[in-house]
Amino acid sequence: MDARAPIAPVKMQDEVQSVRQQKQAIAASKSGDSLYAERVRVYPKAVAGKFRALKWRVLGLLLAIYYVLPWIRWDRGPSAPDQAVLIDMTNRRGYFFFIEIWPQEVFYLTGILVLAAVGLFLVTSLAGRVWCGYACPQTVWTDLFMWVERRIEGDRNARIKLDKGAWTGAKWARKIAKHAAWLAIAFATGGAWIMYFVDAPTVVSDFFTGRADYYTYFFVGLFTATTYLLAGWAREQVCTYMCPWPRFQSAMFDEDTLIVTYQKWRGEPRGKLDKAGTGPQLGDCVDCGQCVAVCPTGIDIRDGNQLECIGCALCIDACNPVMAKLGRAPNLIGYDTERRMAARAKGEPMRYRILRPRTLLYGMIFAAVGLAMVAVLATRSDAEINVLHDRNPLFVALSDGAVRNGYTVKILNKERAERIFRLEFKGIEGAKMRVVGLVETASWIELRADPDTVTTYQIYVSLDGAKVREERADVSFLLTDISNLETATRHTWFYGPKR
């Protein structure tokens, strides 16, 4: 990552070249095709406008959520963590405000991931790469790092000049200041990340007093390093070479997908503003290069829709003031669909087609998964029973002719208080239950379930031989909370001798 080498082909001020053009220039200057591509530095120019303002707001909101969320408290009683959002790996619990998830319920996480994926597909098929352009952490942190860079090293031309110049004291000072600021932000990012896994106030004080464990320091270090490298150094290389999403998101695109695009029919042939009006008839594009100068991935949007375009819409903000100054219609570069653009060129009526098979399908999957999640969450019980039938032996014949089956009964008590349950055996009348450790034998028994954990009992059920008519009878265990009458049931079998 040599900062000096690849910038030579860039001509300042008057002509702005895209990364593609610079690469072609580099390739042309060498004999033969190179196996490896040089990194061409991108120096995005500051821009102001509607979409830049929107992007700053989204950035502020997302960063605020990221940094503030771990500090929100949520009272769950004395024996539980009071952090609103917490993934407690040590105690195997996930907390999200009023929801508490056990490892058995990790399907909620799967559901959220499915929702996120399908939601992303839906949004992409409607509005193109809005995730890439506005909300992706890579975009958000790169934007933040670029802002810092601009404050310290100046805008595009100043930075190009600085990188080309000799290593003076002033240059050293600026570079050191920039990297120190980047590292500070990266550290704050990595530091906030672990707060989602351990109590935030505790880990902050432990961290700075050297009492946190090895893993805490390791993960803070890891996420500090990755943030610094990805947002400071790698930037558009992540989107172009590392990220799989740009590679397959074209599968969600069609001619009705909103994309950031250049109205070629209107702009071409492009050319410098012909004030005298003597030259040939030109399009609206005056080839000022502003769209290329502001692009964070260094592409020329006028080359058409391309892999490297993250859909950040900054070229729209760059082009519109130029059009306004020339008294030409805005949105030479703008959000549009392929179909609308074709109709626009021909002067035909344009329309958005939002309801398409693809969007309907994504929407239906999204709604179905979402509803299923809500339904499961709404009916989520605070008590569950799991029953394992003993397999060795399947049944035991007793001296009085009775048949006995053994079961391991696990009671999941998700409340933070001890609860008493009544356990009943259903399916065959006259069963006698016995619990290992408790001597009583009865048709139903009361069992204690420890707070916020799984309590396991070994239970024997005996039936008079005459009542065991099947080799395998369908039976079930019914668990009832004796105070609030909440119930849980679990099917199992009762085995007997071969008939």
Added chain:
Amino acid sequence: MPTKAEKELFQGKPTTGHEWDGIQELDTPLPKWWVYVLYACIAWAVVYFILYPSVPYFTGYFKGVLGWDSRTEVAQKIGEAKRAQSRYLDRIKTQSTDEIRREPDLLNFALAGGKAAFADNCVPCHQAGGAGHVGFFPNLADDVWIWGGKLADIEQTIRFGIRSGHEKARMNVMPNFGVDGTLKPAQIDDVAEYVLSLTGRANDPAAVERGAKIYAESDKCIACHGEKGVGYATPGAPPLNTRIFLYGGNKADIVRQVTKPQLGVMPAWTGRLDDETIKMLALYVHSLGGGK
């Protein structure tokens, strides 16, 4: 299919020369930093090679600068687990099985330990879950016990075994009534018929009547198996009034057992297993469902 590198038709980009149905494979150069990442990984692998056990020699292997190996780590973890168990094991050592049974946390630990020890030592004969094997090894999960089903009885049986040769082993001998001529085959048949009648399975009332008389002679069955086949744990005489028979409950099985009894052997486990493990095993076997 051409395999020579060519220029792509529309943009003049280099291709690999591969073409499928008119679709050409571009030969886009890899970014340089990606190659550097590969070199960094190779460098990391070299460091790893030096730090950790890596290269095998003809005898032994290069042990690595850090001196780490997985066996030491396992031994360390087993040691930690043993130390963690010691607070329970120390109590099991000093308390009787009946005392342990009354403390739920200690009982839970003992049952878990007993289960593991049972799987290691007892399962080959008594089967998983103590289901046993009719004709060879008794079922430990049912409620019929030859040598007693109380905790102390089970513990003693495990500790000293049955006919194991240990001086405190459980020991008895059922006479060879048939082989030594004490009973004639017809008489044995009558006795077997009587034993079947105790569980309502007899077919010949006259034989039952004759068998009952033989059974009740003072030097015959009744001396150990008791009146109506109730069985006694003290001499290790199994009950005959249930359908659970170690060596089979059919008439032929009973005739065979009276003629020339099969006498099972169980080894003594004292000396092979430590005292705590024997106690945990007794508690586990007792918990299998038949414990008295």
